[in-house]
Amino acid sequence: MENQTQIFGIRAIIEAVNAGETIDKVFLQKGERGELFGELESLLNKKSINKSYVPVEKLNRLTKNNHQGAVAQISPIEFHDMETLVMSVMESGKTPLFLLLDQLSDVRNFGAIIRTAECTGVNGIIIQKNGSAPVNGDTIKTSAGAVFKIPICKVDHIKDAVFYMQASGVKVIAATEKTNDTLYDVSFVEPCAIIMGSEGRGINPSTLKVVDSKAKLPLLGDIESLNVSVACGAFLYEVVRQRLNK
Template sequence: MDNTSLIFGIRAIIEAIKAQKTIDKLFIQKGLHGDLSKELMQLVKKHGITFSIVPIEKLNRLTRKNHQGAIAYISPIDFYDFEELVINVIESGRTPLFLVLDQLSDVRNFGAIIRTAECTGVDGIIIQKKGGAPVSEDTVKTSAGAVFKIPICKVDHIKDAIFYLQGSGINVIAATEKASDTIYNTNLTNPTAIVMGSEGKGISNSVLKLVDQQAKLPMYGEIGSLNVSVASGVFLYEVVRQRS
């Protein structure tokens, strides 16, 4: 994470929330108590902000300043409402194309994926509130500013987002080496959401069980896998090719 988006101190975070800043990640020290911490927790719950209770050692690693038991990262963007975005895209009359990122953790990969998604006409990117890469200054830089041009939605659970997409008539396809079919044998001309996994583990098994289809990229070298941002680009441009 980039320190330019970091704020620390309970009062500073309270004021940021009151000023309607978008809190991307919030870390609160385990066992924190006092009137200010109570006020912070009330605001956090009122605004539905995702937070993590962590030991003080975690906070001390994030900053050497007097953090008072609370550190937050301010997002440079505002996130879109997921269900509202899906409805708007469907009602627009164009063929929907969404990208779902399951626990992607590297901010530079995230930025590169956002850049390619914007170039290929993706209607929105869906990420999970907990566990995924934040929209940091590095993300903004790597995306070449595309992060400001494409809707990004945060959801509580990727699985619930998949159910909603399927219920909206959108075919959900997992990009995984476990698939028997390649992307080139997969129909991408219909309303589609492509699921990409994390750098190390790929797509979680619980998510793989829910998707409509699985597809892989043919691999002829010895490495056996591509960087997730490169793989995303190949998948998205195959959508462009089929729909052109």
């Protein structure tokens, strides 16, 4: 199931960006130079569009066409404005529940988390523009289509989302092993947002410094961590349990 469209060629990508297409990520050839290539780089930086420098072999695998050192992926979904979404949820009378993903990079983990988030009543998912997994065919398939049912927002930095949530009366809770509190020690009944970190690094240390609470999953075996999508599911269903029993 591949709902994502590719654009190849430097000029074509520049035109797509200027036309307002929802570009999810651009792959650029390492070592490529030239005036037009530099124009594309500047435009991507100006628009804060996620880009990655890759070997030409990667581009050749992405398309058999003349890519000129650049291939862009158009997202199959429209991303929501975070501030508008938060305001809408706060005004709806529901108890808000948001999910912040700090540079989660695996598309299948992303899809699995989206699926669980939709099933547990999450009001929106916020991701960072750079370094986050794209919404592609694998994401859609793993989410079982949930990606089309839950609002997803992009921000320049996850800390931007943290500060806005806090200013809006939403408690921000980090899922991290760097605490003595388990998720069963933390209250999720009030408006809250849960941050999940990336597969390898976890949550950025600078972000951990500004959250309201931290919580971890108790691990009783010899393995020191869970897959992030499994851990996220455990946190979200603890929210459901607490809110059903309040």
